[in-house]
Amino acid sequence: MLVRNLPIWTVVIIEFILAYTLEITVGSPMSFKLACKVFDPRETHPVLFETAIICATVGIMCPAMSFLAAFLYYPYYAGFNIFTLLANWIKLVCFNFPFAFFSQLFFIQPFIRTCFKAVFRRKAETTQTVNA
Numbered sequence: 001m002l003v004r005n006l007p008i009w010t011v012v013i014i015e016f017i018l019a020y021t022l023e024i025t026v027g028s029p030m031s032f033k034l035a036c037k038v039f040d041p042r043e044t045h046p047v048l049f050e051t052a053i054i055c056a057t058v059g060i061m062c063p064a065m066s067f068l069a070a071f072l073y074y075p076y077y078a079g080f081n082i083f084t085l086l087a088n089w090i091k092l093v094c095f096n097f098p099f100a101f102f103s104q105l106f107f108i109q110p111f112i113r114t115c116f117k118a119v120f121r122r123k124a125e126t127t128q129t130v131n132a
Helices: 008-038 046-072 082-131
Strands: none
Touching (some): 008 046, 046 082
16 A cells, blocks of 8 residues: 555645645536536526536546545555556445535535525625615
């Protein structure tokens, strides 16, 4: 294993940096382009368009991060075999994709939307009272 001998906090930092870099450089731009190919942002309801972006992001990031995890946690002590790497990658995608998809769709997206509504509602109310 590539990260076997490192302290756990180092592994978490490495994975966070890799995930953040991959999300910023590949995940977000590609998911927005994919959602724009399917839906027109000017004519589609914002919630539906946001859901399309989130689904595309999960579809891109889950296999990519699963591949990085399969590579980082590959049992190198047993020798390297490309088929073992691919089998581990497919296994990780099968484990991670359902959880990532449904948690993003049914828990994280509604929670973030509720938080943004609460924050910006207070800000709008404050601006209205100041203007009145």
